[in-house]
Amino acid sequence: MSSYSHQVRTNTELIIQFLEENESSFLNMWQDQLVLNETNTNNDKVKENGHLMYNLVKSTLLYSMSEDDVKQLAYKIAKERVKSNINIGDFVYNVNIGRSIIIKYVLHSELTSCDLPSVVDKINELFDQFCFHAVTSYTEIKNHELKQKNVYINQSHKDKLAILGQMSSSFVHEFRNPLTSIIGFNKLLRIEYPDLKYLDIIELELDQLKFRITQFLHTSKMDLIDNPKENVTIKNLLDNILSFLYPSIVDSDVLVSADIDPSIMIEAYKDELKQVFLNVLFNSIDAVQQKKRPREINLRCFKETDQVIIEVSNNGPAIPPEVKETIFEPFYTTKDLGTGIGLFVCKNIIEKHAGYMTCDSNDSLTTFRIHLPLNV
Structure with a gap:
C-alpha cells in the first residue's frame, strides 16, 4: 500500500472513529432541533431513521456512496411520511438540520484543512441525493394516491x-x-x-x-337528442324560452331585461341549448325569490373575438365560494328538493358544443356565463 493510500485510509478511519464516538451527542442535538407533530404516533420512526442516515454517512465516508442504499432509505422514509401525512417541508428541514450538525462535528474533528473539503463534499453529495430521492418518491406516492382517489370519485359518479x-x-x-x-x-x-x-x-x-x-x-344519456345540428339564432331561442317561462316570471314578480345581438347565429343542437338556457333561467328565478323586491334577471348575448358569450345575471343571494367550486358537480345542490343534476347537465352539453361555463358571484350579482365558439 502506498503512503498516500495509507494516509487516506488513516484519515477515513479517523473521521469514522470520531463520528462513532460522538454519535449519541449528534443524535441528541439533532432530536432537540427536530420539527415534529406532537400528535404523530410515528415520531419514534423519525429518530430511528436519523440513526440509519447517520450510519449511511459513515458507510459513504468509509467506502463510497451506494445509490441503491440511498434510494432504499429515501423510499422507506417517503412512504412513512406519506402514511403519517407529514408535511414534506418539515421532512426536508429535519434532514438539513442533520446535515448541518454533522458538518459542524466534522469541522471540529482532527482532520487537516486539506482533508476536510473532500469529506464535507461527500457528506453534502449524500444528503443532496437523499433529499432528491426522498422528495421524488414522496411526490410519486402522493400523485399515485391522488390518482386513485380521482378514479374512485369518478367511478362513484358513474355508479x-x-x-x-x-x-x-x-x-x-x-x-x-x-x-x-x-x-x-x-x-x-x-x-x-x-x-x-x-x-x-x-x-x-x-x-x-x-x-x-x-x-x-x-342526465343519464347525454346523447339522447338525436336531432342534427342546425343554425340557431340565439335571440329567437331566448325569446321563445322567455315566453315559455312567462308564467313563472310573473308569479315570482321578476323583472327580466335583455340585451341580445339579433345577428348572432351558431350551429348547434337547438333542443340541447334550450335545455341549458332553461336550467340557468329556472335557477335564476329560484335565486331571486329568496330576496325582497326588486327581483331582477338580465340576459346579454354578444360576440367577443371568436366566441359567443351568453350571460344570465340575477340579483339574488351570493353563492358562497366553497359552493361555487362544486356547483357544476353532479348531485351537488343547495335546494331542499333539488337533484343536483341541472348544472351538471348544462356543463356537459356546453362542453359537447366545444364551449365552457363559468360562474361569478358577489353580494350584488350572480352571473353565469356560457362561452361557445362562433364556428361550432
Missing part, C-alpha cells in the same frame, strides 16, 4: 349516474304516457272550446313538467 339512469327510465315510463295523454286532451279542449280560460296556462305547465322529465332522462 350514481347509472343508478339515476335506471331510476330515470322507470320514472319516464310511469309518467310520460299519462302526461302525453293529458297534453293531447288539453289540445282537443283548445280546439273544441277555444275561449275556455286557463288552457294556455295548463299547456305551459304541462310543457314545463315534460321538460323536467326529459331533463332527468337526459
Whole structure:
C-alpha cells in the first residue's frame, strides 16, 4: 500500500472513529432541533431513521456512496411520511438540520484543512441525493394516491349516474304516457272550446313538467337528442324560452331585461341549448325569490373575438365560494328538493358544443356565463 493510500485510509478511519464516538451527542442535538407533530404516533420512526442516515454517512465516508442504499432509505422514509401525512417541508428541514450538525462535528474533528473539503463534499453529495430521492418518491406516492382517489370519485359518479339512469327510465315510463295523454286532451279542449280560460296556462305547465322529465332522462344519456345540428339564432331561442317561462316570471314578480345581438347565429343542437338556457333561467328565478323586491334577471348575448358569450345575471343571494367550486358537480345542490343534476347537465352539453361555463358571484350579482365558439 502506498503512503498516500495509507494516509487516506488513516484519515477515513479517523473521521469514522470520531463520528462513532460522538454519535449519541449528534443524535441528541439533532432530536432537540427536530420539527415534529406532537400528535404523530410515528415520531419514534423519525429518530430511528436519523440513526440509519447517520450510519449511511459513515458507510459513504468509509467506502463510497451506494445509490441503491440511498434510494432504499429515501423510499422507506417517503412512504412513512406519506402514511403519517407529514408535511414534506418539515421532512426536508429535519434532514438539513442533520446535515448541518454533522458538518459542524466534522469541522471540529482532527482532520487537516486539506482533508476536510473532500469529506464535507461527500457528506453534502449524500444528503443532496437523499433529499432528491426522498422528495421524488414522496411526490410519486402522493400523485399515485391522488390518482386513485380521482378514479374512485369518478367511478362513484358513474355508479350514481347509472343508478339515476335506471331510476330515470322507470320514472319516464310511469309518467310520460299519462302526461302525453293529458297534453293531447288539453289540445282537443283548445280546439273544441277555444275561449275556455286557463288552457294556455295548463299547456305551459304541462310543457314545463315534460321538460323536467326529459331533463332527468337526459342526465343519464347525454346523447339522447338525436336531432342534427342546425343554425340557431340565439335571440329567437331566448325569446321563445322567455315566453315559455312567462308564467313563472310573473308569479315570482321578476323583472327580466335583455340585451341580445339579433345577428348572432351558431350551429348547434337547438333542443340541447334550450335545455341549458332553461336550467340557468329556472335557477335564476329560484335565486331571486329568496330576496325582497326588486327581483331582477338580465340576459346579454354578444360576440367577443371568436366566441359567443351568453350571460344570465340575477340579483339574488351570493353563492358562497366553497359552493361555487362544486356547483357544476353532479348531485351537488343547495335546494331542499333539488337533484343536483341541472348544472351538471348544462356543463356537459356546453362542453359537447366545444364551449365552457363559468360562474361569478358577489353580494350584488350572480352571473353565469356560457362561452361557445362562433364556428361550432
